[in-house]
Amino acid sequence: MAIASAERATGSVHLTGRRLPRWAPWALAAASVGVGLLVQFSGITAMGLAPGIVAALVFLIGQTTASGIVEGRRHAVDRLATTLVYTTFVLALAPLLWILITVTIKGLSVMSPEFLTGTMRNINPRDAGGGLFHAFIGTLIQVGIAALIAVPIGVLAAIYLVEFGRGKLAYFISFFVDVMTGIPSIVAGLFIFTALILTGVLEQSGLAGAFALAILMLPVIIRATEEMLRIVPNELREGALALGVPKWKVVLRIVIPTAISGIITGVMLSVARVAGETAPLLLTTFLAQSTNFNPISGSQASLPTFIWDQISRGTNAAVDRAWGGALALILFVLVLYAGARLISRYFAPKTS
Amino acid sequence: MSKQIDIRDLNVYYGDFLAVEGVNLTIKANSVMAFIGPSGCGKSTLLRSINRMHEVIPGAITKGQILLDGEDIYGPNVDPVLVRRTIGMVFQRPNPFPTMSIYENVIAGLKLEKDKSRKESMDDIVESSLRGANLWAEVKDRLKRPGASLSGGQQQRLCIARAIAVQPQVLLMDEPCSALDPISTLAIEDLIRELKDRYTIIIVTHNMQQAGRVSDNTAFFNISAVGQPGIMIETGPTSEIFTKPQNQQTEDYVSGRFG
Amino acid sequence: MATITQPPTQEQPLDPDGIAGSSVRRGDRTFLGLSTGSGIFVLVLMAGIAVFLIWQSIPAFTENTANPLTEQSWLPDADPPVFGFAVLFFGTIVTSIIAMLLAVPIGYGIALFIAFYAPARVASILGFLVDLLAAVPSIIFGLWGLYYFMPYVVPAAEWLSQYLGWIPLFANDPEIWTKSILMAGLVLAIMILPTVSAISREVFLQVPRMHVEAALALGATRWEMIRMAVFPFSRPGMISAAMLGLGRALGETIAVALVLSAVFEINWQITAPGGNSFAANIALKWGEAGDVGRSALIASGLVLFFITLIVNMTARWVISRRKDFSGAN
Numbered sequence: 036m037a038i039a040s041a042e043r044a045t046g047s048v049h050l051t052g053r054r055l056p057r058w059a060p061w062a063l064a065a066a067s068v069g070v071g072l073l074v075q076f077s078g079i080t081a082m083g084l085a086p087g088i089v090a091a092l093v094f095l096i097g098q099t100t101a102s103g104i105v106e107g108r109r110h111a112v113d114r115l116a117t118t119l120v121y122t123t124f125v126l127a128l129a130p131l132l133w134i135l136i137t138v139t140i141k142g143l144s145v146m147s148p149e150f151l152t153g154t155m156r157n158i159n160p161r162d163a164g165g166g167l168f169h170a171f172i173g174t175l176i177q178v179g180i181a182a183l184i185a186v187p188i189g190v191l192a193a194i195y196l197v198e199f200g201r202g203k204l205a206y207f208i209s210f211f212v213d214v215m216t217g218i219p220s221i222v223a224g225l226f227i228f229t230a231l232i233l234t235g236v237l238e239q240s241g242l243a244g245a246f247a248l249a250i251l252m253l254p255v256i257i258r259a260t261e262e263m264l265r266i267v268p269n270e271l272r273e274g275a276l277a278l279g280v281p282k283w284k285v286v287l288r289i290v291i292p293t294a295i296s297g298i299i300t301g302v303m304l305s306v307a308r309v310a311g312e313t314a315p316l317l318l319t320t321f322l323a324q325s326t327n328f329n330p331i332s333g334s335q336a337s338l339p340t341f342i343w344d345q346i347s348r349g350t351n352a353a354v355d356r357a358w359g360g361a362l363a364l365i366l367f368v369l370v371l372y373a374g375a376r377l378i379s380r381y382f383a384p385k386t387s
Numbered sequence: 388m389s390k391q392i393d394i395r396d397l398n399v400y401y402g403d404f405l406a407v408e409g410v411n412l413t414i415k416a417n418s419v420m421a422f423i424g425p426s427g428c429g430k431s432t433l434l435r436s437i438n439r440m441h442e443v444i445p446g447a448i449t450k451g452q453i454l455l456d457g458e459d460i461y462g463p464n465v466d467p468v469l470v471r472r473t474i475g476m477v478f479q480r481p482n483p484f485p486t487m488s489i490y491e492n493v494i495a496g497l498k499l500e501k502d503k504s505r506k507e508s509m510d511d512i513v514e515s516s517l518r519g520a521n522l523w524a525e526v527k528d529r530l531k532r533p534g535a536s537l538s539g540g541q542q543q544r545l546c547i548a549r550a551i552a553v554q555p556q557v558l559l560m561d562e563p564c565s566a567l568d569p570i571s572t573l574a575i576e577d578l579i580r581e582l583k584d585r586y587t588i589i590i591v592t593h594n595m596q597q598a599g600r601v602s603d604n605t606a607f608f609n610i611s612a613v614g615q616p617g618i619m620i621e622t623g624p625t626s627e628i629f630t631k632p633q634n635q636q637t638e639d640y641v642s643g644r645f646g
Numbered sequence: 647m648a649t650i651t652q653p654p655t656q657e658q659p660l661d662p663d664g665i666a667g668s669s670v671r672r673g674d675r676t677f678l679g680l681s682t683g684s685g686i687f688v689l690v691l692m693a694g695i696a697v698f699l700i701w702q703s704i705p706a707f708t709e710n711t712a713n714p715l716t717e718q719s720w721l722p723d724a725d726p727p728v729f730g731f732a733v734l735f736f737g738t739i740v741t742s743i744i745a746m747l748l749a750v751p752i753g754y755g756i757a758l759f760i761a762f763y764a765p766a767r768v769a770s771i772l773g774f775l776v777d778l779l780a781a782v783p784s785i786i787f788g789l790w791g792l793y794y795f796m797p798y799v800v801p802a803a804e805w806l807s808q809y810l811g812w813i814p815l816f817a818n819d820p821e822i823w824t825k826s827i828l829m830a831g832l833v834l835a836i837m838i839l840p841t842v843s844a845i846s847r848e849v850f851l852q853v854p855r856m857h858v859e860a861a862l863a864l865g866a867t868r869w870e871m872i873r874m875a876v877f878p879f880s881r882p883g884m885i886s887a888a889m890l891g892l893g894r895a896l897g898e899t900i901a902v903a904l905v906l907s908a909v910f911e912i913n914w915q916i917t918a919p920g921g922n923s924f925a926a927n928i929a930l931k932w933g934e935a936g937d938v939g940r941s942a943l944i945a946s947g948l949v950l951f952f953i954t955l956i957v958n959m960t961a962r963w964v965i966s967r968r969k970d971f972s973g974a975n
Contacts, residue, residue: 050458050473052466083805109468109500109867116869120763123755124772127843130836131779134790191684199678200685208685210962211692217890217958218951219897221925222695225947229698250691257688283677311783314899314929339785339900346789346904354793361786372781376774443862445766472865482856486878495874496864546860553864 053105060098067094091122135365142362145355151363155341156325160348167360169326170341173241174367176330177320177337178310180245181252186302189256190291196257197264198286215254223250224315232319241330244320244337248312252305259301263294296378303375307368313339338364389416389587390456390473390556392437397451398616399429399436401444406432408616410451412606419579419588421598421625424608424640429617430591431479433608434559437589438474439467455557472496475555479562481542483534483549490530492545493517496553512552519585520548521578540571547578551586558582560590564597576601595641599629607637695951703945709938714945720910720927722942723935729942731949736912737827737921738950741902742895744831744916745838749895750888752835753842760843761850762872773847780840788904791833796905799829803917818917825907827916830923833905834898838891845890849883850876882964889961893954899925924950 071090074081081089095118103111153166196209227247231237237246267290275285291298321334322344329335336344338360345357392414399407407429414420422430435441436449439460452459460470483492493513507515513530517523522544526537534545543563550558560579564572579601582588592598598605606622621634632638707714709727717730760773800823810816853876861871877884903926906919913920922930928943935943 050455050460050466050469051462051464052469054464054466082809109870113867113869116872117763120755120759123752124759124764126752127756127776127779127839130795131775131782133794134782134786137790137794138786188684188687191681192688195681195685199681205685208688210959210966211688213962214955214958215688215692217893217897217954217961218695219899219925219954221897221899221928222699222947222951222954225928225944226695226698229702229944230694233702253688253691281671281674283671283673286677307781311785313783313785314925317929318932339783342785342789343900346792357789361789364783365786368781368783369778372778438863440859440863443859468865468867471863476863478856478859478863480856482854482860484857484860484875484878486881495861496866499864499866499870499874549860549864 052107052110054110055102055105059101063097063101064094067091067097094118138358138361138365141355141358142365145359146362150356150359154325155336155344158324160353161350163352163355165356167338167341167356167363169323170336170338170360171363172326172328173320173323173335173337174310174339174364176328176335177241177245177248177316178306180242180330181248181309182302182306184245184249185252185256185305189253190260190298192253193257193260193264194286194290196261198282198290212254212257215250216258218251219314220247220251220312221314221318223247224318226250227315228318238332239319239321239334240332241320241327241335244316244335245330247315247319248309251309251312251315255305255308256301259304260294260298263297263301264290266297267293300375300379303371303378307371307375310368310371311339311364313343316340317343338367389585391416392557392587392589393452393454393457394433394437395452395454397433397436397449397453399432399441399449400447401432402446405616407436407608408618410619412619412622414587414589414604416587417583417585418603419583419590419601421602421605422589422591422608423593423595423598423605424617424620425610426593427613427617428608428610430608431561432617434561434589434591435476437557438476438559439470440476442467472500472553473555474557474559475550475553476559477543477546477550477561477563480566481539481546483537483542483545485533485535487534488531489526489534489537489545492534493548493552495549516548516552517545519551519582520544521574521581522548538571540567540574543567543571543575544578547575547582551582555586557587557589560588562591562593565593572597595629599625605629607632607634607640609636609640696948699944699948699951703941703948706938706941706945710942718910718912720931720942723937723939727938727942731924731946733910733912733921734924734927734946734949737830737906738896738923738925738953740827740916740921741830741834741906741923742892744828745834745895746888746892748832748835749838749842749891753839753887753891754846754884756839756843757847757850758872758876760847762868762876773844776840776843779836780844784837784898784901785904787833787837788901791829791901791905795833796824796829799826799832800824803828807917815914815916817915819915820913820918822907822918825905825919827906827913827918827920830902830906831916833901834895837898837901838894841894842887842891845887846880846884849880849887852883853879886961886965889957889964893957893961896923896957897925897950897954898923899929902926903929924953 067090070093071086073079074084074089075086095115098118099111099115102114149164150166152168153164154169155165158165192208192212196205200208224247227243227250231243231246232239237243271289271293272285275289276282280288316337317340320337320340322340323334323336327333327335342357342360342364345353345360394410394412397407397410398405410433422434424430432441437453441447441449449461453461455473459465484495487495490513493516494509497509497512514523517526522541525541534542537545564575567575576597579588579590590601602625604622605625605628607620607628608617609620610617621628621632621637628637629641632641706722706727706729710722710729711726712728712730714730716732717728718732720729720733721727722729756776760769760776764772803818803823803826806816807818811818857875857879858871861875866874902923906922906926908922908930909919910922911920924946928947931939931943
């Protein structure tokens with residue numbers, strides 16, 4: 036420590052590093068916008084870059100340089116990182132807002148009572164008119180059946196993982212549930228096609244589509260339920276078991292009710308996720324132009340395949356209908372999504 | 388040289404909530420000041436405001452002055468980063484960086500700023516810092532091992548070595564022994580007595596015996612009720628606070644009647 | 647000294663054997679059987695997917711007269727059948743790489759913004775907004791990409807080609823700018839953004855506050871704190887987030903099918919069309935495929951299944967290893 040203390044004796048403290056004044060970033064931002072406007076209106080080309088990009092680059096380089104000269108390298112790097120982090124967030128929100136606004140405007144232009152209640156039966160692709168009633172009914176039926184299949188299996192599997200599972204088997208199941216969340220949706224469709232349609236168990240129908248969607252829902256439901264069951268306090272279980280209540284009753288009467296809001300949230304999120312799936316349905320339900328209430332027999336439309344069908348017809352009227360379908364689909368998904376959030380917010384068990 | 392700290396009319400807030408009110412206190416250079424008082428009296432909050440760690444919590448602000456040898460650390464143009472380099476801190480629970488080795492932990496703060504005036508090599512600084520924290524003999528053969536592989540008491544001394552490696556003027560210690568066993572606690576207390584030759588030290592402690600063993604001066608804090616701000620009741624040489632306190636509240640506390 | 651390293655208590659609510667084993671209650675046994683069966687069903691399902699896809703792709707592999715790994719055409723219903731996965735490998739991997747290069751750093755940035763930069767009051771709302779992006783169905787990404795995003799990507803591609811065209815990757819000999827590989831990569835990047843940012847945000851929020859404070863107390867700036875305390879602690883989670891994003895990009899079907907031209911050839915010039923992805927190719931060719939054609943598409947689905955399986959298993963394996971060095975927490 037000898038050297039160190041000798042130096043310390045001579046060293047003076049300075050708490051006031053040189054800082055850029057508070058107005059500096061704002062002034063620089065204004066200047067950058069000015070440069071951007073210059074590029075926009077003066078004909079200076081700046082390598083053909085868009086004015087917004089030029090302004091952003093001017094700000095980024097200007098601030099880092101100024102900060103580097105005045106405040107030193109460390110603060111310059113910190114400012115650069117801060118600016119970039121804020122930029123990434125804007126970059127993420129831009130497409131979200133862009134998509135939502137576009138879908139809303141384009142979708143509203145074709146929305147009408149006829150569009151909601153009509154079908155595509157006997158509608159020429161080139162003509163306006165027609166509707167998505169058949170597709171909406173198909174989506175409700177398929178997603179509903181998928182939930183009926185996936186919810187009991189998923190909740191039971193989660194109960195196994197939380198209440199009973201240990202050792203290698205539980206580890207493997209847990210691991211493959213995670214892996215299963217990453218299965219491409221088209222693979223689920225291919226599986227149902229090979230396992231149920233090619234083998235003659237089912238024809239191409241709403242039910243076959245529902246099975247494919249159920250595969251995609253299953254891991255989401257298991258994970259959500261598992262998380263909820265794990266935060267149910269052990270004291271509740273032990274208290275009931277100590278009273279001599281059998282385990283299965285403890286789970287059904289105490290654990291599940293405590294976690295029910297979280298489970299419902301998970302189910303709604305998984306429904307929202309699969310409601311927009313197109314790829315597996317293309318292989319399992321086929322396209323249909325009229326309403327089919329029967330999930331077991333005959334092809335059945337759905338909102339995503341309706342949009343796909345209209346886009347691939349390519350006429351102006353058909354693409355307009357696709358935007359109408361997109362608006363209906365996104366509203367359906369967002370209602371489920373927002374509902375799930377509200378349930379989880381207002382009915383969640385207090386964890387602390 | 389180490390520095391004197393003068394706290395003047397300091398109020399510390401969490402958002403709208405006033406946590407500490409109206410503190411006036413001087414901490415002399417090369418002395419150990421102990422903050423004592425019941426839980427929730429704001430002594431840790433006050434400590435964290437002395438190196439501007441308080442404001443890391445969203446909404447947390449201070450009003451008043453804290454002077455470091457006459458310079459207000461809350462003055463305009465003061466860089467909190469420089470304040471924290473000058474006023475080091477050791478936390479309640481040992482917090483070495485889990486992914487770094489013992490060696491890397493010691494130089495973690497140093498690597499941020501290449502100080503050209505220091506001619507010592509990193510190895511020398513690591514050795515002198517670990518010696519300064521009374522840890523060198525125990526770890527010199529395993530500097531490449533993870534910091535988290537040490538015992539709790541050793542980890543806390545590693546954190547002290549990490550703090551003194553950047554050559555601060557003041558060391559703040561927030562209940563540094565509360566997570567340690569008695570033997571490790573004694574080792575840290577010995578170290579504090581040695582460190583005051585080189586640093587001004589402020590230690591928050593729940594343990595009055597510890598305050599008695601390590602500190603020159605003591606400040607007692609209290610709150611009148613939950614939700615009320617913490618205030619400093621009394622300060623003075625530790626021996627006087629413990630034997631003949633001026634204030635009834637202090638006497639009740641040090642004699643163990645409450646808290 | 648046991649104050650810091652907590653004993654690794656696996657949270658196990660109760661001893662199931664003590665109850666299930668000694669109990670003769672039919673209710674308990676039925677319940678245990680049902681829940682165990684549901685768990686095992688997941689394993690059966692995964693195995694079933696592999697088995698059925700393998701079984702149904704056998705015809706294609708036996709009929710094929712070309713090397714399936716190197717052949718660059720897709721004529722499974724011709725006589726004799728000729729098809730290979732080379733173009734699909736190329737298209738899938740290159741579009742996914744472009745998506746990763748953009749989405750991974752931006753996704754980390756968003757996660758950092760929400761965890762460390764945004765005011766606490768708005769952080770959760772902002773997180774919700776990013777999650778909303780994940781809720782947008784992929785067909786809507788495709789529709790928007792095709793009609794609204796592409797008009798902006800085309801000039802960007804032309805700019806790249808004009809100023810960076812000396813790099814072969816950015817050249818554009820066919821002079822076709824729409825439905826390019828770059829376009830597909832960009833749409834995929836937007837789609838996997840919420841995956842990458844949501845998982846890395848979770849990981850960042852798990853960084854113990856005491857490590858953050860330790861770095862700040864040493865006089866680190868916010869960025870230095872992130873590099874010192876956050877990144878080392880979060881590295882496995884960040885890798886895992888990137889790989890899960892990759893898994894999603896590799897398997898995305900409909901959006902790619904809409905914005906990537908179905909030209910079946912390898913073209914390294916990413917501002918032009920060229921290549922196709924496994925998933926999109928299945929969706930595009932399914933309707934017109936004959937018997938061998940379907941089998942060939944199923945075979946390509948099998949390849950896709952195994953690719954994503956490996957990627958996802960690696961991602962999960964990486965994140966599960968983080969427990970080994972959680973250190974003083």
